Amino acid sequence: MSAESSQDDLxxxxxxxxxxxxxxxxxxxxxxGSTVNYFIDALANEKHRIEAAxxxxxxxxxxxxxxxxEVLDLNYTGDIELxxxxxxxxxxxxxxxxxxxxxxxxxxxxxxxAKRFVCIADGSKLVDRLGAFPLPxxxxxxxxxxxxxxxxxxxxxxxxxxxxxxxxxxxxxxxxNLDLTDAVKMETAINQIPGVVTCGIFAHRGAxxxxxxxxxxxxxxx
Ligand code: 5RP
Numbered sequence: 001m002s003a004e005s006s007q008d009d010l011x012x013x014x015x016x017x018x019x020x021x022x023x024x025x026x027x028x029x030x031x032x033g034s035t036v037n038y039f040i041d042a043l044a045n046e047k048h049r050i051e052a053a054x055x056x057x058x059x060x061x062x063x064x065x066x067x068x069x070e071v072l073d074l075n076y077t078g079d080i081e082l083x084x085x086x087x088x089x090x091x092x093x094x095x096x097x098x099x100x101x102x103x104x105x106x107x108x109x110x111x112x113x114a115k116r117f118v119c120i121a122d123g124s125k126l127v128d129r130l131g132a133f134p135l136p137x138x139x140x141x142x143x144x145x146x147x148x149x150x151x152x153x154x155x156x157x158x159x160x161x162x163x164x165x166x167x168x169x170x171x172x173x174x175x176x177n178l179d180l181t182d183a184v185k186m187e188t189a190i191n192q193i194p195g196v197v198t199c200g201i202f203a204h205r206g207a208x209x210x211x212x213x214x215x216x217x218x219x220x221x222x
Pocket of ligand 1: 031032033034035036085086087088097098099100101102103104107
């Protein structure tokens with residue numbers, strides 16, 4: 001890949017490389033976002049090989065169905081073999097920040113149900129330490145202000161993503177300047193605040209494999 005590759009080219013390269021992760025007859029979990037959109041478009045060419053998809057958002061469901069890919073309810077499928085999703089940040093030890101697209105809760109549910117979680121991204125998402133990207137937290141509407149105060153006590157600066165309602169009818173707080181050195185501990189602490197549905201730290205259940213599109217080609221980290 002040339003040094004002039006655009007970020008979109010790098011996302012597409014990672015997404016297309018993830019097609020090789022699919023085995024015949026599988027139900028494929030599908031995440032959300034611009035990188036995953038490339039994956040869904042590539043999956044359309046393989047739809048005869050898979051049984052169906054499980055989706056993490058209304059947007060991905062719509063795109064999958066537009067390609068003629070059947071979308072099943074996770075309550076019907078039980079655990080699935082494979083989940084493919086993007087990230088806002090990823091570390092080499094497979095911890096992620098997700099939720100830039102506000103789909104974090106369903107993404108976390110499908111990731112938990114999957115035996116393998118393959119994360120696809122352009123190389124700019126790889127970081128030494130999580131936290132430069134503001135952490136999305138999905139919050140029950142009546143608890144927005146309470147949760148924001150608790151997040152300040154944890155050292156963060158929450159900002160309400162005004163105008164955004166999640167697929168679950170909730171709100172998003174984006175939290176700046178949290179210390180995510182111990183990502184597992186912070187994930188637990190935030191998820192214990194009453195009114196939090198979940199936060200966008202994926203450390204308890206991180207990725208199993210990162211596929212990164214870079215100017216030098218696709219880099220795989222396992
Ligand atoms: C959506 C997500 C996305 O995976 C994340 O925001 C990355 O998106 P993109 O592929 O558009 O960069 O977590 O909630």
